[in-house]
Amino acid sequence: MRFVLRMAGREMRASWSRLVFFFLCIAVGVASMVALRSVIQSVRTALMKESKSLTAADVLIYSNRAFTENAAFVIEEKLKDHDVSETSRAIEATTMARRDGEESEVSTLVELRAIEEGFPYYGKIELAGASYDHALLKNGGALVRPELLTRLDVEVGDSIWIGEQRFEIRGVVVREAGRSLRMFSMGPRVFVDYADIDDAALLDLGGRVWRQILVRMDEEGIQELVWDMKGSLANEFVRVRSYREAGDRLARRLNRGENYLSLAGFVILILGGVGVWSVVRVFIAQKLKSIAVLKCLGASTRQVLAIYFFQVIAMSAVGSLIGVVFAAGAVAAIPPGLGLDLQDVELSLTGSAIVQGVGIGLLVSTLFSLIPLLHVRLVRPLWLLRPEGQLEPQVSTGGLRGWLRKLDRLQVGAGFFLLVALVGLASWQADSLRVGAYVCGTFAVVSLCLHFAGIGLIKAVSPLAKNAYFPLRHAVLNVSRPGNQTRVILLAVGVGVCFVLTIRSIQENLLEEFAVELRDDAPDMFFIDIQRDQVEILEERAWDSGASSVKLVPVLRARVVRLDGAKAQLESYEQVREQGGLGREYTVTYRNHLDDNERIVAGRFWDESHSPDLEVSIESSLRDRYEMDVGDKLTFDIMGRSMEAKITSVRDVEWSDARNGGFMFVFRPGGLENVPNTYAGFIKAPNDALERAEFQRRVLAGIHNVSVVDLRDILDALVQVVEKISLAISVVGNVALLSGVLILLGSVAMTKYQRRYETAIFRTLGASRGRVAMMMFFEYATLGVVAGFIGAMGAQVLTFLLSTQVLEIPFRFAFLTNTVAVLIAAASVSVVGVIVTLDVLRHKPLSILRVG
């Protein structure tokens, strides 16, 4: 062992300056990992804070019934068992509030929230002109949203009645933590003290009351508590969820953002590994002679392997440390560099990111070094006598059998081990075995394709070897000559392009998906139950009161009672009901156009002409779930009338872009005009809370039958979170892109060491620098195009898998991005190829030939 360490030390000491490039390559790989992990951890922390402030707690236990004795007992026991730090109770209810005073008949729906001291555990309640203190709520105090002040025409200091209790308004809530359990609010929020709520009075409100227990506890115990409670409370009408659960759109987006970040971190890890692989490969190639000498002097393969393994470990360790320094610089440079304002997100190099980065850097370096290191075994001391034949088989072989016989089983085994280890690392890093399997599977398949593409390319370009143009002829010969760099460059560039492009494509897909939600023209106020004779006046008032978009849509309630289809026949309403969702009551509409977020996937949408027959267009998920299709007939119960409609088209609806509401069933106008229907209004009202309240008051003056659903709060929360996630994705995506490209170019640059000798010979024989450079350009450009193309194809498959299976977003084939990527790959590979060759060309040929 001492010999091994001594030798490793001596070799490194002497070739220190030559190893700088190796260190740099590893450093860039590790720096990318560490920097990304830090960014990801910081952003994750911020997103986690955001998630928690949406729930205001780590775990929420809630029910729309009073907790039974048993449920209360189970909850108490479980909370004791699971080391919970704090709990507090809360009540949420949709109820009426009215102004104090005898003459007052003004009342409005409000979202009441009764809270205990300590609420919220995460996020905060912000008041206009004052800071929140629970004391404000004690003894009949209330904190209200400004809309309530306008709606009831009251101000701070006045009193309001909720049920039979009177509350004094003591402050105006600007921002609240712990959103409603529902997606929308039926009225302005009112906070009161939990102790002030008369439980008996709430019983009158029935199912509109949610009793909640908010739990604060250590992160590690959350999931266990949730599972345990869910199991124990399954029959108690009590629901339990952690702040992480994808219960709604916001949580889903947070999850997608996090998944993307993990994915980017893992992908950069593999790219770093590919960089290390190319470094170690070249390093070992340069050491062939020394390895042969050591073996000739009596060193065993194990000793020689150990010598180079220690060197790789030492290089990786030093490279990793340099990488941490790079990473610190990179992270510090991110906000000003990209012109970003990350607000709450504090970007810094976290201790755990450093430890994990260096640890993973070493682990990945070791794993990816395995295959090139195993090459040491194949180096035979005979090389010292006959270098050209050292790895040639003794007897010529051909065909598949020959190829299989040539395969080094240990290297193949190491490759397999690498793959398994990567999947393991992925499960840990991306928290998903599936993501790891997809990424590693694609890595393996793309590598295999690139390997065979290399063989194919050599055959395909061989006719050009007779070309009269010297640089082209020699570029072709370079591609196919013994010891060529073809497969190495193809693999590094192909895998690099594949992963960088995947990260980029998913980033684009995700951001496009989120961009829909960040649009300013999305309706944020819904009016329900508008009568036909109110349509005109309401529309006019809305426009006059400052709405930026107004759309009134006829709506009816309908229920499917019979399906007469090619595959499924449901004769009676009972049979339909048994189908589950199909038997429920749907809100339907009729119109003669498709909305922007709709696309016909089967059949044809009707034109504007009149048709005596009733036609219906169904949403595509109905077709898939209930085996109904174009041509089938559906019988609906609409307002007590039985009406048969023929399915003439199937629509895909982009639900995240449901600005005008999404409808499962859309009817052709003509057949339903005589059925009594109401209208729903989709309106974009002013943003400011007070203006909104005033808007509602003016539009609905004298109209009492219309209900208002305000989506502003949820939209605001959504936009805020989506903006943060988008920002995080952009930062991480761009850092990943940059590091990926750096690693990729580093791998290509590494091949310069194998170019030195031949370049010196060409120059000795009279080839000009320009001619040599042109030769290199042709070779590298060809390899860049082939690798870029295969990498891009792999990226599409991986993007498709990850988008549809993991992130659950639609896959969009980005033709332009792919084409540009292939061109950039070809251009950058050829430019780097020429630049590193020029570096070799700077040296006098003799100095290189002497060294050999």
Added chain:
Amino acid sequence: MIRLEQLKKVVASGSEDLTILHPLDLEVPEGQFLSIVGPSGSGKSTLLGLIAGLDAPTEGSVLIDGVNLVELGEDELARLRGERIGFVFQFFHLLPSLTALENVLVPLEIFGILNAEKKSRALLDEVGLSERTHHYPSQLSGGEQQRVAIARALANDPSILLADEPTGNLDSSNGKHIIDIILGVHERRGMTIVLATHNMELARMSDVMLELKDGRIHRPEIANATATDAAPDVPAEDAQTAAAGSSGQ
């Protein structure tokens, strides 16, 4: 003692097989200095490689002190080389990242002898390089590098020294110096030496000279032969040098 029995070597050359050595029998008794001469491509280096276990024969066997190399694995061969065989190459093959002293130390350290600096210095002194111990190969002349290579080959006190064209890459003055060192080593240590060379002056110094041509023994075991008799195919310049050397003896 070295014994070769029906030793044959075939390599792949494109789609055809090329026989480098035709079946050959040879015995080199302990302490004998055998030189192998012959034109380029006659199979000299291959024969040395096979004796050192650097290459595996296609057929036949190589016995070193009764141990059949064909039956040994790579690591066993490496161990045997380290213990019993020293090898000197035409192109020196020193480890470029190690100093002269460290290069000599390596074979000793491989076998766990870690405090062998004194011995290494003595070996460098024996080849006249005591002043150059801390120089790297790139800082040494070709002749000096070859002397370090000889010191390294002697480090483990091997019983056999194999040398492949040790003067082939040197000018005549340096070549002469190397010849003197090899002869001195043979005289002082009584080692078995097998040497492949074009240098007839050196070949003539050996106990026995063997000529190879096209992988076959062309003139077997010409003991103490004269240059003109022994090697009709060697270049004229070498023959003259040999003759000059002969007249000087």
